[in-house]
Structures are given as structure tokens and as C-alpha cells.
Amino acid sequence: MKTCPKCGHTQSEGNFCGKCGTALISNTTHTEPTEPTEPTEAAATQPDSAQYYQQAPQPETAPAQPNEQIEKLKSESKLFLSFLLQQVKSPSAHFQQVNSGLKNGLLSIGLYILLTALAIYSIIRSLFGAAYGIYDGPSIITIVFYLALFSLLVLAVNLTSVYVTSKLFSENQTFSEIIRKIGGYFALPIALSAVSILLSLISSYTVSGIILYIGIILAFGTVPTYVMIKLLAHQTKSIDGFYAFLFYIAFTAILGFLISLLIMDSAIGELIGYMGMDF
Numbered sequence: 001m002k003t004c005p006k007c008g009h010t011q012s013e014g015n016f017c018g019k020c021g022t023a024l025i026s027n028t029t030h031t032e033p034t035e036p037t038e039p040t041e042a043a044a045t046q047p048d049s050a051q052y053y054q055q056a057p058q059p060e061t062a063p064a065q066p067n068e069q070i071e072k073l074k075s076e077s078k079l080f081l082s083f084l085l086q087q088v089k090s091p092s093a094h095f096q097q098v099n100s101g102l103k104n105g106l107l108s109i110g111l112y113i114l115l116t117a118l119a120i121y122s123i124i125r126s127l128f129g130a131a132y133g134i135y136d137g138p139s140i141i142t143i144v145f146y147l148a149l150f151s152l153l154v155l156a157v158n159l160t161s162v163y164v165t166s167k168l169f170s171e172n173q174t175f176s177e178i179i180r181k182i183g184g185y186f187a188l189p190i191a192l193s194a195v196s197i198l199l200s201l202i203s204s205y206t207v208s209g210i211i212l213y214i215g216i217i218l219a220f221g222t223v224p225t226y227v228m229i230k231l232l233a234h235q236t237k238s239i240d241g242f243y244a245f246l247f248y249i250a251f252t253a254i255l256g257f258l259i260s261l262l263i264m265d266s267a268i269g270e271l272i273g274y275m276g277m278d279f
Contacts, residue, residue, distance in 0.1 A: 105183025
């Protein structure tokens with residue numbers, strides 16, 4: 001339909017109003033088709049969100065790092081084992097290595113005390129089990145504790161005797177040097193205690209006890225005496241080495257007697273008496 005803009009007359013055909021002759025205006029609005037807009041350069045380069053998340057690089061998982069403490073412990077264990085094997089082959093190799101190997105000496109002494117306590121516990125437990133069918137003796141913690149205390153007291157006597165004798169008649173030795181020298185000879189006692197444990201597990205109590213006894217004599221008697229002899233043989237001051245050695249024996253005997261009185265009046269003495277050991 002077309003409408004006259006002047007009089008308002010409408011008609012379907014013709015370009016001029018049939019009533020007043022004015023040019024007509026069509027009621028139909030023609031909208032020009034719009035061309036599709038080109039995507040802007042920014043829109044074209046904008047990645048799809050789903051595609052972005054699919055293509056986004058995932059963070060790589062870092063490989064598990066080995067525990068430094070465990071690796072250090074493994075390394076130290078290997079070095080200590082090598083030290084023990086070397087001492088079994090050549091026990092005196094460490095003697096002249098000044099101010100070195102103190103840790104190995106301490107570890108050797110500690111390991112020997114632990115293995116000896118385990119050997120004693122194993123023998124006692126096996127004997128009680130064989131005789132009574134049940135073990136009703138002291139616990140392994142009690143035996144380890146009191147034997148460790150007893151061993152430390154005996155070692156204190158040995159260390160003090162060597163220290164005093166060397167200071168008076170030979171080279172001035174520090175306690176750390178004496179510990180290093182004595183601990184370096186503990187490889188054989190350690191091996192004997194380990195063998196004693198194995199023999200007790202197969203019920204060879206007599207041989208196990210003999211080997212354990214030999215190890216104790218070596219650790220607390222022979223080794224300190226041998227170290228003292230080597231120090232006196234190397235250098236003596238104003239007195240013959242023989243008399244210096246006699247001084248060491250006398251000093252050790254007196255100090256050991258005093259310590260034994262202290263031990264026998266304590267819980268250690270009760271434990272030793274319970275186990276039937278003569279001190």
C-alpha cells in the first residue's frame with residue numbers, strides 16, 4: 001500500500017495520489033542487506049578458550065629427589081665398613097694418622113658395645129629358654145643400658161690410665177687421640193661379638209660364650225695395654241719405658257678397683273650377679 005503524505009489517501013497502485021496528485025510514499029520499508037562483517041584481526045587471532053586449555057602446556061612434574069640424609073648415611077656406612085675391613089687386614093695402619101678418624105673410633109667402640117650386649121642377651125635368653133621353657137630375665141633394653149654403662153666405665157679407666165701415663169712419661173696425647181687409637185683396634189672384637197651372636201642362635205652356647213669372653217678381654221684389656229706399649233716404645237721422658245709401663249699397670253689396677261666398688265654397689269652389680277657373672 002502507498003499513502004499520500006499530503007491528504008493521507010492510500011492506494012495500492014500508482015506513484016501519485018489519485019485524490020490530490022501528490023507523489024506517494026510506499027509503506028514498505030526496505031532494508032538494505034548488510035554485508036557480513038569481516039572479523040577483526042584481534043578477533044581472528046583470539047584462540048578459542050577450549051582450544052587454549054587443550055593446548056596449554058602442563059607443568060612438568062619434577063623428578064623425586066633422593067633424600068640427602070639417607071644418601072649421606074649410606075655413604076658414611078660404606079666408609080665405616082671399609083674402615084673395619086682395613087683394620088682387620090692391618091690393625092695398626094691407623095696408629096700414626098694424627099688427628100684423623102676419630103668418628104670411626106667412636107663408631108667402632110659404640111658398635112662393639114651394642115653387639116656385645118646383644119650377644120649376652122641372646123645367650124641368656126637361649127639358656128633360660130632351654131632350661132625353663134620360658135625367659136623371665138631382664139629385658140634387652142635393660143641389658144644394653146647397663147652393659148653400655150659398664151663398658152663406658154671400664155673404657156674411662158683405660159683412657160684415663162693411658163692419658164696420665166703418656167702425659168707423664170711419653171708424648172702428650174689428647175683424649176680424642178687416645179679414643180681414636182684404641183677404637184681403631186676394635187674391628188676384631190666387633191667381629192668376635194658378631195660371631196658369638198650367630199653361634200648363640202644355633203644353640204652353640206659354650207663356643208659362643210668363649211668367643212664373647214675373648215672379645216671382651218681384647219677390647220678392655222689387650223687393646224688399651226697394646227696402645228700404651230706402642231706409645232711408650234715410641235718415646236719416653238726421663239724414665240725407662242719398662243717402669244712407665246709398670247706405672248700404667250698399677251694406676252689401672254687402683255682406678256679399676258675403685259670403679260669396681262662403685263659398680264658392685266649399683267644396679268649394674270645386681271644385673272651382673274643375676275646373670276651369674278663374676279666381676
